[in-house]
Amino acid sequence: MTKDFAVPPVVFPSGGSSAGANVQQRRFPTAPFQPPRPSTSAIPFMSFDIGSAAASSATPAGPFGGTMTSSSSFGGGSASFEDEEPLLDELGIHPDQIWKKTRSILNPFRINHTVHKDSDLSGPIFLYLALCLFQLLAGKIQFGVILGWIVVSSIFLYAVFNMLAGRNGNLKLHTCTSLLGYCLLPVVMLSAVSLFVPQGAGPVRFVLAAAFVMWSTRACSALLVSLADGGEEHRGLISYACFLIYTLFSLLVIF
Numbered sequence: 001m002t003k004d005f006a007v008p009p010v011v012f013p014s015g016g017s018s019a020g021a022n023v024q025q026r027r028f029p030t031a032p033f034q035p036p037r038p039s040t041s042a043i044p045f046m047s048f049d050i051g052s053a054a055a056s057s058a059t060p061a062g063p064f065g066g067t068m069t070s071s072s073s074f075g076g077g078s079a080s081f082e083d084e085e086p087l088l089d090e091l092g093i094h095p096d097q098i099w100k101k102t103r104s105i106l107n108p109f110r111i112n113h114t115v116h117k118d119s120d121l122s123g124p125i126f127l128y129l130a131l132c133l134f135q136l137l138a139g140k141i142q143f144g145v146i147l148g149w150i151v152v153s154s155i156f157l158y159a160v161f162n163m164l165a166g167r168n169g170n171l172k173l174h175t176c177t178s179l180l181g182y183c184l185l186p187v188v189m190l191s192a193v194s195l196f197v198p199q200g201a202g203p204v205r206f207v208l209a210a211a212f213v214m215w216s217t218r219a220c221s222a223l224l225v226s227l228a229d230g231g232e233e234h235r236g237l238i239s240y241a242c243f244l245i246y247t248l249f250s251l252l253v254i255f
Contacts, residue, residue, distance in 0.1 A: 098123040105185045108218040113226040116182070119174050124150075124181020127188050134191035135252070142252060149252075153245045154180050157224075160241045165230025175227065180245070183220035186212040187249045194253050209250040216246040 088095065097115065101123055104112040128150060132143045154177040161176070162169040190212040197205055221239040225231040231238055 092120065093122045094120070098126065101182050102127075102185060105182055105219050108215050108222075111219055111222050111226075113223055116179060116223055116227060119172075119178035121174075121178060121181070124178060124184065127181055127184050131184065131188045131191055131249075134188065134195065138191070138195055138253075140252070146249070146252070149248060150177075150181065150184075153248070157241055157245065161224060161228065161231060161238060164234040164237055165228070168230035169228065170230075171224065171228040176224075179220055179223045179227070183216045183223070183242075183246075184249065186215040186219075187246060187253065190250060191253045205254045209254050213243065213246045213250050217242045220246075 097118070097120070100112075100115045104115055128146060132146055135142050135146070154173065157180060158171060158173045158176040161171045165171070190209060193208060194205060197208070217239055220242040221235060224238055224242075225235055
């Protein structure tokens with residue numbers, strides 16, 4: 001048994017009817033939205049209007065379709081770098097001061113403590129890298145060990161000095177780290193000299209290590225006593241603390 005379904009007739013509009021004209025009516029694209037342009041803005045508005053493309057063809061276009069403006073429209077002239085400070089000065093690195101401080105350590109009996117009043121960490125970092133490099137040439141990878149010992153030694157010497165000086169102690173941790181790092185120069189020289197001393201010459205290495213350790217101890221204790229208050233009465237104990245610190249670094253070199 002079959003069922004019959006009523007299918008409505010399909011009416012196709014003719015070419016001359018008004019309905020066909022409405023269907024085939026051409027739709028023109030609308031203009032894109034243009035935000036209001038501020039009149040008092042210092043930055044020129046980048047126009048994306050399609051109609052103004054022909055007018056702006058005479059001016060060079062930017063990478064995103066807007067017109068490129070010269071630097072004179074912003075600041076009235078081109079930027080000048082003549083008044084800028086050197087990059088090393090902005091980073092707090094002064095090579096002339098580093099050289100003066102390093103050179104003052106070369107003579108442990110006549111140390112110019114005035115150049116060490118302005119403490120810095122650029123020179124100690126340079127000496128730390130030099131020591132690590134010489135140790136690397138000797139086949140010892142000790143970057144982390146040396147850095148850790150420098151940090152611990154600085155805190156140890158800072159605590160010992162201020163406890164001995166009492167209320168008169170004014171040694172800062174930054175100054176203590178700077179002095180300890182610069183006085184590491186003899187140990188760096190010991191690491192460079194030990195590259196040419198054979199491992200079998202044990203007594204020679206120990207004598208060299210003792211001489212360079214005494215050099216570092218003399219320089220560091222003299223600078224601490226002269227730059228900080230309250231350390232003159234305890235020069236022996238401060239020298240002993242410095243001796244222990246630089247002995248540890250020399251053990252890394254000779255063994």
